[in-house]
Amino acid sequence: MQWWRARSKGRQNSFQELRFGSSKIDTDLINRIERATGQKPHHFLRRGIFFSHRDMDQILDAYENKKSFYLYTGRGPSSQAMHVGHLIPFMFTKWLQEVFDVPLVIQLTDDEKYLWKDMTVEKAYEYAKENAKDIIACGFDINKTFIFSDLDYLGTSPGFYKNIVKVQKHVTFNQVKGIFGFTDSDCIGKISFPAIQAAPSFSSSFPQIFNGKENIQCLIPCAIDQDPYFRMTRDVAPRIGQPKPALLHSVFFPALQGAQTKMSASDPNSSIFLTDTPKQIKTKINKHAFSGGRDTIEEHRKYGGNCDVDVSFMYLTFFLEDDDRLEQLKQAYTSGELLTGELKKVLIETMQPLIAAHQERRKQVTDEVVKQFMTPRKLAFEF
Ligand code: TRP
Numbered sequence: 001m002q003w004w005r006a007r008s009k010g011r012q013n014s015f016q017e018l019r020f021g022s023s024k025i026d027t028d029l030i031n032r033i034e035r036a037t038g039q040k041p042h043h044f045l046r047r048g049i050f051f052s053h054r055d056m057d058q059i060l061d062a063y064e065n066k067k068s069f070y071l072y073t074g075r076g077p078s079s080q081a082m083h084v085g086h087l088i089p090f091m092f093t094k095w096l097q098e099v100f101d102v103p104l105v106i107q108l109t110d111d112e113k114y115l116w117k118d119m120t121v122e123k124a125y126e127y128a129k130e131n132a133k134d135i136i137a138c139g140f141d142i143n144k145t146f147i148f149s150d151l152d153y154l155g156t157s158p159g160f161y162k163n164i165v166k167v168q169k170h171v172t173f174n175q176v177k178g179i180f181g182f183t184d185s186d187c188i189g190k191i192s193f194p195a196i197q198a199a200p201s202f203s204s205s206f207p208q209i210f211n212g213k214e215n216i217q218c219l220i221p222c223a224i225d226q227d228p229y230f231r232m233t234r235d236v237a238p239r240i241g242q243p244k245p246a247l248l249h250s251v252f253f254p255a256l257q258g259a260q261t262k263m264s265a266s267d268p269n270s271s272i273f274l275t276d277t278p279k280q281i282k283t284k285i286n287k288h289a290f291s292g293g294r295d296t297i298e299e300h301r302k303y304g305g306n307c308d309v310d311v312s313f314m315y316l317t318f319f320l321e322d323d324d325r326l327e328q329l330k331q332a333y334t335s336g337e338l339l340t341g342e343l344k345k346v347l348i349e350t351m352q353p354l355i356a357a358h359q360e361r362r363k364q365v366t367d368e369v370v371k372q373f374m375t376p377r378k379l380a381f382e383f
Pocket of ligand 1: 072073221
């Protein structure tokens with residue numbers, strides 16, 4: 001069994017299983033994406049990192065009939081420190097934007113972080129703009145991408161707030177309690193927030209992009225923990241006369257300490273951060289990456305390592321693009337021929353240039369570039 005399925009077993013919070021009627025991204029669907037786009041499917045698809053979906057077949061049906069769609073994803077800017085796991089949905093979204101050639105909206109939920117964390121609104125807004133730089137550094141097309149902070153955009157858009165109140169009118173307190181576990185003592189900001197995350201799923205929230213056209217189909221790539229918001233959205237959509245957004249879900253990104261431990265942006269050792277130096281990357285991986293290797297070299301040679309729990313191997317499935325090399329490493333590690341230190345070395349040599357290249361691209365992202373991405377405007381796309 002592959003690790004991203006195996007480790008959901010027996011976990012109390014088994015989000016990584018198919019739940020609430022989502023569908024598995026199987027070989028047929030991946031082949032269809034390949035036929036529709038004429039591109040080799042991204043390794044996140046080939047390796048089951050994006051593993052579940054809702055209505056992707058409908059997106060492809062429409063696309064094959066020359067009907068386009070738009071992409072929507074987002075990030076809650078909880079701190080300045082982003083780690084490599086935060087990039088997964090963005091790396092994949094960038095690929096989708098490229099191969100399908102579609103517009104993209106990115107929501108920065110600074111309002112959400114203000115409501116949930118101990119943080120001022122000013123700070124949340126500042127983090128939104130800082131995080132935007134890391135997101136832009138993933139390579140999004142400036143002519144086809146609109147990034148917005150809720151705190152900014154809600155006040156200026158003629159369509160966004162209309163959709164928010166429509167959603168608010170059709171979801172009861174009972175329903176959000178059931179979905180998100182809110183209690184009577186949660187502030188009303190939290191209780192109404194799901195409507196704000198729902199609204200960008202409807203094209204009329206962006207009149208400047210869609211030229212006033214409503215009902216343009218939306219596709220949302222996101223980590224599986226965001227699914228509750230969009231189950232709610234899909235439930236409401238027909239009642240407010242809008243199409244249901246389609247979804248592509250990714251697995252959780254594992255902490256260095258192991259897939260079962262909780263990742264924390266405030267613990268610098270829990271992952272590799274986008275600001276890490278080559279030396280920090282090396283030390284962290286050597287010191288903290290949970291090993292599926294054996295206790296002694298003799299035992300390791302005899303019984304081999306376990307790729308299903310080895311975090312260095314897991315990270316390589318995310319970041320080493322070469323399929324043949326990954327398979328060789330898996331074989332060699334499992335047979336005991338390759339030692340943990342050697343596997344870690346491969347990961348270090350994979351991550352160091354990747355992070356350095358990100359830092360280089362981020363440096364090019366000036367405040368002016370951020371401002372351009374974040375200005376409500378027409379995008380280079382006709383529906
Ligand atoms: N709530 C998400 C977070 O905390 C941010 C978010 C808003 C998002 N809209 C989204 C994520 C759409 C994925 C897709 O990170």
